[in-house]
Amino acid sequence: MIDVLGFQEGFLPVRYLGVPLISSRLKIADCKPLIDKLDSRIAGWSHLNLSFAGRAQLIQSVLSTLHSYWASVFILPKGIIKILEAKLRKFLWQGATGRGQAKVAWDQDRKSIWVAWILRYRLHNDNLWTFNGSTGSWVGKN
Known part of the structure; x- marks a missing residue:
């Protein structure tokens, strides 16, 4: 064919x-x-x-x-x-x-001074995804 x-x-x-x-x-x-x-x-x-x-x-x-x-x-x-x-x-x-x-050195990110400061003073050792924004500056609030 x-x-x-x-x-x-x-x-x-x-x-x-x-x-x-x-x-x-x-x-x-x-x-x-x-x-x-x-x-x-x-x-x-x-x-x-x-x-x-x-x-x-x-x-x-x-x-x-x-x-x-x-x-x-x-x-x-x-x-x-x-x-x-x-x-x-x-x-x-x-x-x-x-x-x-x-x-950004992703494996060493938690060791940076800036990240440690944000975790301690802005997030109060909370997770970024569960942070409600009730404390801190207006940047962290909705």
Whole structure:
């Protein structure tokens, strides 16, 4: 029938509108085009000297839409979501060149003098999420 009609025999996954058409569950290897596209977008901005706010805006308006589009078509594997978030986080804090480091040492955050002061005198050793704001300045109140 292929010879009679002149069609070419293909194989899955076929790409349609940028996403692969597969009949099974999406695997990490199937998401390689998404990761490659994200990497190429970030690499395209490497010559720009973007501020933190500029990188945050690009993540919100451009890079997260790639992820959202794929997530609207498929249920993405957890591994892919972790990879994408790590790449976005690295771009936000280090830029496209990958130089620099995060502005906060998350593992040492509780050791800072400012955090200790806020915990003791403003939150009264309470949790930020359960703080009712009845004590302290107008900033902590609703």
